[in-house]
Amino acid sequence: MTGTLILVRHGQSDWNLKNLFTGWRNPDLTEQGQGEARATGRALKGAGIVPDLFYTSALRRAQHTLDLILEEMGILNVTITRNVALNERDYGDLSGLNKDDARAKWGEEQVLVWRRSFDVPPPGGESLKDTAARTLPYYEAEILPALKAGKTVLVAAHGNSLRALVMAIEGLTPDEILAREIGTGEPTVYKIGADGTLAERVTL
Numbered sequence: 487m488t489g490t491l492i493l494v495r496h497g498q499s500d501w502n503l504k505n506l507f508t509g510w511r512n513p514d515l516t517e518q519g520q521g522e523a524r525a526t527g528r529a530l531k532g533a534g535i536v537p538d539l540f541y542t543s544a545l546r547r548a549q550h551t552l553d554l555i556l557e558e559m560g561i562l563n564v565t566i567t568r569n570v571a572l573n574e575r576d577y578g579d580l581s582g583l584n585k586d587d588a589r590a591k592w593g594e595e596q597v598l599v600w601r602r603s604f605d606v607p608p609p610g611g612e613s614l615k616d617t618a619a620r621t622l623p624y625y626e627a628e629i630l631p632a633l634k635a636g637k638t639v640l641v642a643a644h645g646n647s648l649r650a651l652v653m654a655i656e657g658l659t660p661d662e663i664l665a666r667e668i669g670t671g672e673p674t675v676y677k678i679g680a681d682g683t684l685a686e687r688v689t690l
């Protein structure tokens with residue numbers, strides 16, 4: 487028996503559109519972002535996926551994404567679990583700054599290190615390693631047991647909290663995760679075996 491894990495990054499947010507470091511700040515989805523979330527809902531429905539359990543972060547853009555997916559899938563009256571463990575990486579002092587302005591100030595390379603290195607945190611914020619240190623234990627305690635029992639679990643979260651999960655599930659190295667990007671509204675679907683390891687990545 488395999489479980490199914492669907493990881494969805496939130497749709498485009500106001501701050502994605504404005505090219506601002508977002509982290510734990512709380513912008514909502516743009517109209518385009520709402521459309522991306524709805525399209526993912528339709529794709530999941532079209533693939534015949536029927537989730538049993540629903541998780542999201544404590545941030546509006548991910549919660550709104552999940553709500554729109556559920557609306558498109560015609561799923562009503564379910565319990566949604568929201569937890570800060572699934573929040574975006576905290577961008578610390580960079581939060582609210584324009585990414586191009588940051589590149590102009592600190593240089594392309596330094597900003598890339600802050601954005602995509604595994605263990606170098608942005609000033610006052612979390613590295614991907616720090617993010618994984620809260621996201622992974624939550625996944626292992628709350629989500630993995632359901633997957634091992636064959637359930638289908640839908641998680642709507644964020645670029646970097648999901649990259650932390652993808653790294654662990656796919657067994658990627660720090661170098662490999664550096665190059666891994668997840669687009670806004672993009673779903674990643676895995677079959678997880680009864681032993682809790684990745685059985686298959688499914689293309690919708």
Ligand SMILES: O=C(O)[C@@H](CO)OP(=O)(O)O
Binds near residue numbers: 507601
């Ligand atoms: O600003 C952020 O919180 C994230 C996701 O939008 O940005 P980045 O892709 O640079 O990690």
